Amino acid sequence: MSIDWDNLGFDYIKTPYRYISVWKDGQWDEGKLTEDNTLNIHEGSAALHYGQQCFEGLKAYRCEDGSINLFRIDENSKRMNRSARHLLMAEVPEEKFIQAVEEVVKANEEFVPPYGSGATLYIRPLLIGIGEGIGVHSAPEFLFTVFCMPVGAYFKGGLTPTNFVVSDYDRAAPHGTGSIKVGGNYAASLLPGEKAKEKHFSDCIYLDPTTHTKIEEVGSANFFGITKDDRFITPLSPSILPSITKYSLLYLAEHRLGMEVVEEDVYLDSLSKFKEAGACGTAAVISPIGGIQTFDEFHVFYSETEVGPVTQKLYNELTGIQFGDVPAPDGWIRNIK
Structure with missing residues (x-):
């Protein structure tokens, strides 16, 4: 895929890998990277009917030496878990959250924009209530996924009033x-x-x-x-x-x-x-x-x-x-x- 790093918008671009993990019977599975960018969930999932879902947004930044920075990722983890507690969802342990983000960034490293372009890799962790149900109550299972894409400025023009x-x-x-x-x-x-x-x-x-x-x-x-x-x-x-x-x-x-x-x-x-x-x-x-x-x-x-x-x-x-x-x-x- 050829990307014009200097003229990126804030749009979805499919990258090769994303992370997915499921909470069931009181615990999270190990989680894994997948190339499938679709989610197959039960039609009765609480996320679809009652909005039992929360998400985060963070970025990866290419440094001059070629390495990649993540900015205050622990705060994103804490904020997602505050959201999860408010919505009676299973919390994602901070270690698991950070590991998932790092795995996704490393697996999609070629999509981290070059230093000096002003563009970044936007990362979207998502937590949703899934599983069979129809009543207004917390879901029996939860799905945690992390995907990413290169982005430019959110508002057109970047740092312009x-x-x-x-x-x-x-x-x-x-x-x-x-x-x-x-x-x-x-x-x-x-x-x-x-x-x-x-x-x-x-x-x-x-x-x-x-x-x-x-x-x-x-x-x-x-x-x-x-x-x-x-x-x-x-x-x-x-x-x-x-x-x-x-x-x-x-x-x-x-x-x-x-x-x-x-x-x-x-x-x-x-x-x-x-x-x-x-x-x-x-x-x-x-x-x-x-x-x-x-x-x-x-x-x-x-x-x-x-x-x-x-x-x-x-x-x-x-x-x-x-x-x-x-x-x-x-x-x-x-x-x-």
């Missing part, structure tokens, strides 16, 4: 599944996301479902803002998915850039205090927000065409760590030779 619009739809209920990575949250975002794109915005901004006065998420990514007095602020809410990228940026802003960092409510009527803003996540990395269309005005941050200096520094620091060009905090990188 794009605009977003505030949605009057809710992404998740106040005390629901907003803080865990389940497919239902993303299904709920499809219609409002499509409406935003019809209006020529990259995606929509979700407000808190209780009062509709505070920013929670930016499409499927987390929001951050840089205030005029150089504070790094992200929203605080039990409905927000705890982004590994966001918490990495909180650390880097404080320890590498010397900024004050805060998780607090971000009110829609207080956007004027931010000189820069962005969306962040594994897929998006950092996507600068040029402007936000609220219900009654269009608010521009640093620029609709240029990246703000603080956002640029954070991006350089984060991606430098991921690609092995900048020293990483202890435990952040797992290197595959």
Whole structure:
């Protein structure tokens, strides 16, 4: 397969191998690599009827010396297991999760984009409830699979400011599944996301479902803002998915850039205090927000065409760590030779 590494989108590309393992009778099997990219599951599987499923997203990065970095993979494992506990699913032991990801990356190493291309290998661990059933209860069996594909930027244009619009739809209920990575949250975002794109915005901004006065998420990514007095602020809410990228940026802003960092409510009527803003996540990395269309005005941050200096520094620091060009905090990188 011939791949144009410099012009990859964020699309599915079949790679040769994926990992699969089944939990049955109280334990996981050994798991194995397979070339089959289809899942054969029972028609009564709880994942199909009642949404008993969760997933993760992480990336592998080609370093200058040819080795491959995995970024904070232990945090992905922990987050998947938090999701599993919430949905009464069998947890995947961290050792098994990491081993599965590493096996998939090694088996598909030729699809890890070259250093300097800006592209990465996107890895998707998936946990679903399977087996015979039809009642509303936890599945009798679970399937854990990991597959991967090379990807480019999630938002077209990469590190270029794009605009977003505030949605009057809710992404998740106040005390629901907003803080865990389940497919239902993303299904709920499809219609409002499509409406935003019809209006020529990259995606929509979700407000808190209780009062509709505070920013929670930016499409499927987390929001951050840089205030005029150089504070790094992200929203605080039990409905927000705890982004590994966001918490990495909180650390880097404080320890590498010397900024004050805060998780607090971000009110829609207080956007004027931010000189820069962005969306962040594994897929998006950092996507600068040029402007936000609220219900009654269009608010521009640093620029609709240029990246703000603080956002640029954070991006350089984060991606430098991921690609092995900048020293990483202890435990952040797992290197595959």
